[in-house]
Amino acid sequence: MQTSSTINLNYTINSGQVFLWDKIGDMWAGINGDDLLVIKDPFQIISSQKKASHFFRLDDNITKTLSAISKDSLVGKAVRQFPGLRLLRQDPFQCYISFICSSNSSIRNIRNMLTRLCVKFGNKIEFENHEFFTFPSAEKLANVTTKDLLSCGLGFRAKYVRDAVKAVNSGRIEFESIRKTDYKTSLETLKTVKGIGNKIADCILLFSLDKLESFPIDRWTNRILQKYYPKIFDSAGGKSLTEKKYAILHEKIVDHFGPYAGYSQQFLFKLERDLNKKNWL
DNA sequence: TCATCACCTGGAGA
DNA sequence: ATCTCCAGGTGAT
Numbered sequence: 001m002q003t004s005s006t007i008n009l010n011y012t013i014n015s016g017q018v019f020l021w022d023k024i025g026d027m028w029a030g031i032n033g034d035d036l037l038v039i040k041d042p043f044q045i046i047s048s049q050k051k052a053s054h055f056f057r058l059d060d061n062i063t064k065t066l067s068a069i070s071k072d073s074l075v076g077k078a079v080r081q082f083p084g085l086r087l088l089r090q091d092p093f094q095c096y097i098s099f100i101c102s103s104n105s106s107i108r109n110i111r112n113m114l115t116r117l118c119v120k121f122g123n124k125i126e127f128e129n130h131e132f133f134t135f136p137s138a139e140k141l142a143n144v145t146t147k148d149l150l151s152c153g154l155g156f157r158a159k160y161v162r163d164a165v166k167a168v169n170s171g172r173i174e175f176e177s178i179r180k181t182d183y184k185t186s187l188e189t190l191k192t193v194k195g196i197g198n199k200i201a202d203c204i205l206l207f208s209l210d211k212l213e214s215f216p217i218d219r220w221t222n223r224i225l226q227k228y229y230p231k232i233f234d235s236a237g238g239k240s241l242t243e244k245k246y247a248i249l250h251e252k253i254v255d256h257f258g259p260y261a262g263y264s265q266q267f268l269f270k271l272e273r274d275l276n277k278k279n280w281l
Numbered sequence: 282t283c284a285t286c287a288c289c290t291g292g293a294g295a
Numbered sequence: 296a297t298c299t300c301c302a303g304g305t306g307a308t
Contacts, residue, residue, distance in 0.1 A: 016303065099303090106302040109291060155289025160305090197305050218303040241304090242283060269303080279293095 004056055008084025009039060014280035015270040017088055017207050019098055019111040020118065021281060024130060031118060033091030034134045036125045046127075057089050069264045072257060074228055078267035087266055088207065092175035093168065094135040095208035099200045100160050100193075109153075111281055116152035138168040160195025167193050179209045186211060198246045206262040215253045215261040217246060224272050225249070232256055 009028050013021045021030035028039040032055055038046040045056075070076035079085075101113045114135075121136035121144065142165065149158035167173040173193060178186045186209065190201040199218050205211035215221070222241065225233040233252055241249070257264040273280075 102302095103304045104288075104302065105290080105304090106292070108293095109302070112291075150289080153290060155291095156287090156305095157289075195305070199304060203303080216303075220303060240284065244282075273303090 004045065004058060006062070006084055007056060007086050008082070011082045011085040011270065012088065015085055015266055016107065016273070016280070017203075017266070018090065019107070019114050019281065020094075020135070029127070029130070029132065031094070031122075031132065031135050033094050034123070034137065035091070036127060036132050036134065038127060055089055057087055060087075062086070065260050065263055068258055069260050069267070072264065074271075075257070075264045075267055078271040082267060082270055085267060085270055087212075087263055089210065090208040091135065092179075092204070092208040093138055096164060096168075096173075096175075096190075096204050097135075097161055099203040099207075100164055100195045101154060101157050102203070103157055103160075103195065103200065105157075107280060113153050113157075117149075120148070120152060138165055141165045142169050157195060160193075164193050164195065175209065178205075183211050183213050187214075198241075198243070198250075206265075212260050212262045213254050215250060215257070215265045217241060217249055217253075220269055220272055221265060222249075224268050225253075229256070 010023075013023075013028065013030070018030060021028060026041050028037075030037050035047055035055075037055065040046070047055075066079050070079050097117070098110065098114055102110050105113075115133075118133035118135055121140055122133040125132045125134060141161075144162065144165070146158045146162055149161055154161060164173075168175075173189070178189055181189075183205070186205055187198070187201050190196050190204055191198070196204070199216050202211075202214040202216035206214035206216065217225075233249060254261050
């Protein structure tokens with residue numbers, strides 16, 4: 001078990017898993033579903049909905065996890081370089097919509113799209129003279145038009161988001177059942193939604209539905225595998241990641257990194273993006 | 282099954 | 296300023 005004081009928020013927020021966080025003076029503020037989380041130094045959590053410990057995964061046995069993933073020497077190096085970097089457990093609906101919006105876009109753009117969604121359809125919360133907007137619920141988005149979504153800058157993702165909202169409201173996608181089921185079934189279930197392929201499904205599973213064996217393979221993580229582990233992940237990784245290659249790669253990944261491969265991925269992603277001086281939020 | 286290609290948009294770099 | 300290029304992919308052909 002752990003206490004929140006071991007978490008490094010700067011690393012954790014700036015590791016590509018969340019988009020709606022801001023540093024305001026000496027505090028961090030972020031949107032998680034209908035909840036506004038404000039973190040003041042030294043790690044005092046203010047949650048409008050009292051769900052913070054859940055969000056920060058304080059129930060994980062982090063010592064055991066970090067020790068396990070550090071058996072890989074590069075991951076071990078990243079764990080030492082970014083002490084306090086953690087996975088978060090996000091609101092599933094927000095995570096689902098966020099990563100559908102991430103398709104072929106940049107972190108900055110994703111953040112802009114989601115912010116506009118919140119301003120347009122979320123609830124306003126005022127906190128210490130600052131104005132925040134929560135992430136709209138599936139019910140709230142039930143009747144939005146593609147046009148509404150286009151006005152938020154979603155582009156070709158607008159139709160995907162609209163369908164994704166319908167899938168939730170109709171009960172075809174039920175996050176809490178997905179959370180309980182096994183990895184492969186949960187992956188296939190999410191992929192029935194248009195706009196969700198392997199990579200985005202893995203992001204949703206890892207960042208909000210407790211599937212720690214998820215290891216989203218995108219242009220960065222694929223590059224990492226080819227660059228640092230050419231012998232282990234060689235043949236499977238070619239230029240375009242087909243369905244089959246993705247599945248084979250994932251098998252090899254779990255084989256090599258272990259059952260907490262998702263944690264490994266978070267450290268490796270942070271390491272390589274920082275190395276290439278890529279911007280975060 | 283696989284390789285190509287188009288796709289909205291806005292930020293970053295030339 | 297103006298332009299081109301590209302960004303944490305995915306679906307259709």
